Amino acid sequence: MARVCQITGKRPRVGNNVSHANNKTKRKFYPNLQKKRFYIEEEDRWVTLKVSASVLRTINKNGLSSVLKKAKAKGTLVI
Structure with a gap:
């Protein structure tokens, strides 16, 4: 499975390692x-999601159902 958050769609970003001599080589930020x-609760079932740590904090704050509803409306939900 790809390293992509199933709620927000966050995926690896590409950047550079920069050495002391200012040499640049490609790297990924996961x-x-x-x-x-x-x-x-609405569906009375368990689901396993691969989510980012920031989404876990958002779910704790707002609740799972509202976060899933917003993700569906935005079009980023992948289940």
């Missing part, structure tokens, strides 16, 4: 993804 099981 999102902080975690595999987490969530319980959806």
Whole structure:
């Protein structure tokens, strides 16, 4: 499975390693993804999502159902 957040769509970014001599080589910045099981009360089932740490904080703050609803409206939800 790709290193992509299933709620926000965050994916690896490309940048440079810069040495002391200012040599530049390509590298990737990966999102902080975690595999987490969530319980959806409306559907009475468990789902496993690969989400970024920032989304975990958002889910704790706003609730899973509202975060999923916003992601569906935005078009980034991948389940």
